[in-house]
Amino acid sequence: MVIAIGFEGSANKLGIGIVHNGVVLSNCRRTYITPPGEGFLPRETAQHHRSLVLAVLSQALREAAVTPEQIDVVCYTKGPGMAPSLQTVAIVARTIAQLWNKPIIGVNHCIGHIEMGRMITGSDNPIVLYVSGGNTQVIAYSRNRYRVFGETIDIAIGNCLDRFARVLKLSNDPSPGYNIEQLAKKGKKFLSLPYVVKGMDVSFSGILSYIEKQSYQLLKSGEYAPEDLCFSLQEVLFAMLVETTERAMAHCGSQEVLIVGGVGCNLRLQEMMETMCHERGAKLFATDERFCIDNGVMIAQAGFEMFRTGNLTKWDETTVTQRYRTDAVEVTWR
Amino acid sequence: MADDGRKCALGYDFKLIKQGAEAKVYKGNYLGRPTIVKERFKKSYRLLDLDNHITKERIKSEARAVLRCKIAGIHTPALYLVDFERRCIYMEDVQNSTTIKDYITQISEEAENEAGTAGSLLMKLYPIAQEIGKVLGKLHANNIIHGDLTSSNMLLVKDEKDTLTIVLIDFGLSHVESSMEDKAVDLYVLQRALMSTHANVDRLFATILDAYMKENKKESHEVLKKFNEVWARGRKRTMVG
Ligand SMILES: Nc1ncnc2c1ncn2[C@@H]1O[C@H](COP(=O)(O)OP(=O)(O)O)[C@@H](O)[C@H]1O
Ligand SMILES: [Mg+2]
Numbered sequence: 001m002v003i004a005i006g007f008e009g010s011a012n013k014l015g016i017g018i019v020h021n022g023v024v025l026s027n028c029r030r031t032y033i034t035p036p037g038e039g040f041l042p043r044e045t046a047q048h049h050r051s052l053v054l055a056v057l058s059q060a061l062r063e064a065a066v067t068p069e070q071i072d073v074v075c076y077t078k079g080p081g082m083a084p085s086l087q088t089v090a091i092v093a094r095t096i097a098q099l100w101n102k103p104i105i106g107v108n109h110c111i112g113h114i115e116m117g118r119m120i121t122g123s124d125n126p127i128v129l130y131v132s133g134g135n136t137q138v139i140a141y142s143r144n145r146y147r148v149f150g151e152t153i154d155i156a157i158g159n160c161l162d163r164f165a166r167v168l169k170l171s172n173d174p175s176p177g178y179n180i181e182q183l184a185k186k187g188k189k190f191l192s193l194p195y196v197v198k199g200m201d202v203s204f205s206g207i208l209s210y211i212e213k214q215s216y217q218l219l220k221s222g223e224y225a226p227e228d229l230c231f232s233l234q235e236v237l238f239a240m241l242v243e244t245t246e247r248a249m250a251h252c253g254s255q256e257v258l259i260v261g262g263v264g265c266n267l268r269l270q271e272m273m274e275t276m277c278h279e280r281g282a283k284l285f286a287t288d289e290r291f292c293i294d295n296g297v298m299i300a301q302a303g304f305e306m307f308r309t310g311n312l313t314k315w316d317e318t319t320v321t322q323r324y325r326t327d328a329v330e331v332t333w334r
Numbered sequence: 335m336a337d338d339g340r341k342c343a344l345g346y347d348f349k350l351i352k353q354g355a356e357a358k359v360y361k362g363n364y365l366g367r368p369t370i371v372k373e374r375f376k377k378s379y380r381l382l383d384l385d386n387h388i389t390k391e392r393i394k395s396e397a398r399a400v401l402r403c404k405i406a407g408i409h410t411p412a413l414y415l416v417d418f419e420r421r422c423i424y425m426e427d428v429q430n431s432t433t434i435k436d437y438i439t440q441i442s443e444e445a446e447n448e449a450g451t452a453g454s455l456l457m458k459l460y461p462i463a464q465e466i467g468k469v470l471g472k473l474h475a476n477n478i479i480h481g482d483l484t485s486s487n488m489l490l491v492k493d494e495k496d497t498l499t500i501v502l503i504d505f506g507l508s509h510v511e512s513s514m515e516d517k518a519v520d521l522y523v524l525q526r527a528l529m530s531t532h533a534n535v536d537r538l539f540a541t542i543l544d545a546y547m548k549e550n551k552k553e554s555h556e557v558l559k560k561f562n563e564v565w566a567r568g569r570k571r572t573m574v575g
Contacts (some may be wrong), residue, residue, distance in 0.1 A: 140530040147530040151568075190381060195388060199482045199507060199523035239380045243356070250355035251435070251484050252531060272379040279378070280353050 002072045002307060005060070006300030007053075009089030010081025010109050011133060012040040014049040016056045017297030018064040018071075019304055022119050025064035027290060027297045028056050036169045039162065046084035053092050060296065068100045075303025078106030078313075079324035080134070086320035094318055105303040106313040110135065110326040112298035113260040114146060119301050121285035127254045129245045129273070130326075132261035132294075133158035136241070137326060138200060138248045144331045149248045150200025157237060158263045160204040164233055167212055168226050175293075180230045181266050187231020189224055195236055200247055202240045207233070238269045242276045255282040265292035305333040355482070356392070356506060361427060364414055368427040374506075375421065389421055392506035396423060399478055399505035406476040408469060409501040428489050428501050434466070435485035438532050456537055461498060462490065463541035469500045470521070470542070471549025474557070479516045481507030484527035514553065518560035521546070522568070 001021055008015040012032040018025040032048035034040050061068070076093035079086060090106075097104040114128050128139040128146070136152035155163075158177060165176030170183070194210055196203040211233060218224040245257055257277055259270065270286045277284045291297065306312075309332040348362035348371055360371040374389045376382075393416060403410045415424035432440075438459065445455040466488060473480060480487070480502065487504040509516075521543070528535040543561075547554035 142530050147526070148568075149526060149530045190383060192383075192387075195384065197507065198519065200526065201519075201523070235381050235384065239377075239384060242379050243377075247355040247482070248530075250353070251486050251527060275379040276377070279375075 002304055003066060003070055004073045004075055004300040004304040004307060005071050006107070006112070006296040006298065006303055007074075007076040007089045007093045008109070008112070008294050008296045008299045009049045009053075009085045010077045010079065011085070011294060012045050012048075013294040014052055014056060014089070015294055015296035015299075016053075016060040017295055017300050018060055018066060019297055019300045020064075021304075022301075024297050025066065026060045026062075027295055028060045028063065029293070029295050030056060031174065033173045036171050037166050038172070039166065042082045042084045045082060046088045049085050049088045053089065057092070057096075068096070071100065071102060073105060073303060073307045073312075074100070074102050075105045075107050075299045075307075076318075077109050077112070077299055078319070079321035080109060081320075081322065083320065083322050086322070090318065090320045103307070103312050104315070104318055105306050105311070106318055106320075107299045107302045107306070108324050108326065108329045109294075109299075110137070110324075111146065111329050111331075112302040114139065114258070114326075115302040115305055116291055116295075116298035117258045117260040117285065117287060120287050120291050121258060123256050123258050123283075123285040125254070126256035126258035126285060127245060127248045127252060129241060129257060129259045129264070130261045131157045131241065131259065131263035131269070133162060133263075135261060136202065136204075138244050139326060140248055140252050140254070141331070141334065142252075144334070146326050146329070146331065148325070148327050149252075150202070150244045153198065153201050153203045154205040155208065157204060157241065158261075160208050160237065161233070161263065163208060164211060164230075167215055168229070174289075175262070177263055177266065180234065181268060183227045184230040184234045184268065185227075187225070187227040187229070189228040189232075190235065191218070191224055191229060191232040193232060193236045195240060197240050197243055200244055202244055204237065207236065234266075234268055238266075238272050241269065242272050245273065246276050246280070249280070249282060255280075256285065257282060258285040260287070260292065262293045265289040309333045354486070354504070364424050367414070368429065369414060370411065370425050370427045372423045372425065373421055390418060393418060393421065393423060395481075395508050396505040398510075399480075399508040400425075402476065402478055402510065403473070403502065403505075406472060406478070408472055408476070408478075409499055410505075411501065411503060428491060428503075430493075431489040431491045431501065433486050434462070434488040434490055434500070435531060437462070437490050438485060438538075442532070459538055460541060462500075463538050464545040465498050465500050467542040467545025467547075468549045469502065470524075471546040473502070474517045474520070474546075474553070475550045477510050477512045479509050479511050479520050480505065481509065481520070481523075483520055483524040485531065486527075514556045514560040515564070517553070517557050518564045521557070521561050522564045525565075 015029040017027045074097040130137045136157045138150040162176045170179040348360040352359040357372045357374045400410045411426040489501040491499040
């Protein structure tokens, strides 16, 4: 029986979670929320994490009802992410690993999302759509690696949505993407936007600049409401994602899809994916915001898998890295 | 594929055989010829207008590319009929064909069962990899970008004399373009598609690339340079969680 604690802080969420052989004991999180129209900056985000990390740690231990002695392994996000906030959280993980005299494991953030998605939903060998603020990838598992089958060739889906939310000056609470989703539900009039699928890859930057340029005029003239623009943007972006996911499924002969990452809790995206799956007799696996959005449990879970297959991180390798590809990790537990 | 055997929109003669990346594929007989009908059925996850527009574009691209290939002497199934109304393309059913993907899988399994080495597996795949490279070289020399080069979108035909022919299919994402960038991306798509389905692809892909360079000699240097750039760009893409 293994108890693992995970520390996550690669972007604007600070999360600490504890898992006990695939059972979530606690999942605590704080989000750094910026004023409308503003994104989060590395330095301020790190400051936010620093000021809260100890409080969140004691909360995670308390809710899990475990003592430090009972913990078997300390896991933290090694990357990818923003250096200052990664650093802040890694220092805390390193410190308590030494203090409590526990082994430590540096986890790839994306692998964390995938492993937790698999654990929570019980999906076995899905095509993974990983969609978040910094990432957009279609991933297939093959021969001990999560292989990137398709991805964005420019900005990430979440980044695209966030930046449009800023144009509309939407609130960042709880997240810009959530607020776009709510407005989109009331949208009716479809604005035709570029649709850019290149083989397995997608591109969003052209769509974003197109809608950014048009929106002022369209809104001012009353031709379109903000709701309509959110609706149109979602419909087009998500259709592109569903299409590339389907392409990967057809090629790999897969009958399962797992959606992970912060944008993955968007219910419209889930609904569209579900429709696609239904049309090909496949099954969709998705989770809600507790697990989709960055959290500590995902790091604990991936760390647990690494731990049980003897994949510990050497002390002098417990660094962080801003860039860390999903396919750079050798999967020892599958 | 719940509607297998059900009377499809095309009549009883046609039987659903596959659901590909975007279409349902039926086999049957049209004007006395063995025919494949590729139906880009309505994707109800997409808004109707958007879906109609995309589908029309894809059908057009596919029909155009097939004709262009024909002129260039690249093997593709002959086109019989394009029916925009029903979102269907009727084309030649390539007899005695398997997809390259199925073929590689089959050969790999055989090699495993015979306890063959990776070396003997590669020996078997070598002529096919060469043939693929040659065809792709020709494709690009004619400025045809396929757009979705995977091993599912290439058919292998072996005749009585064991001559190998590669037949390219699925041109929905194709376009005509002379830029090195698009050619390099085409190859990059292929490399990743191979990587996520087949073992030992590094050598396989290297062989394909080699044969490609020989065929598309004039551009080989530039395409390779661009390919390395595209590859490095993929590696470097910042990935913030
Ligand atoms: N002309 C053909 N002859 C034989 N088999 C075909 C032909 N066209 C398609 N197929 C089979 O159907 C599958 C799907 O067709 P494809 O054109 O690739 O559609 P999709 O865009 O849905 O992937 C192919 O992988 C191949 O196995
Ligand atoms: Mg295909």
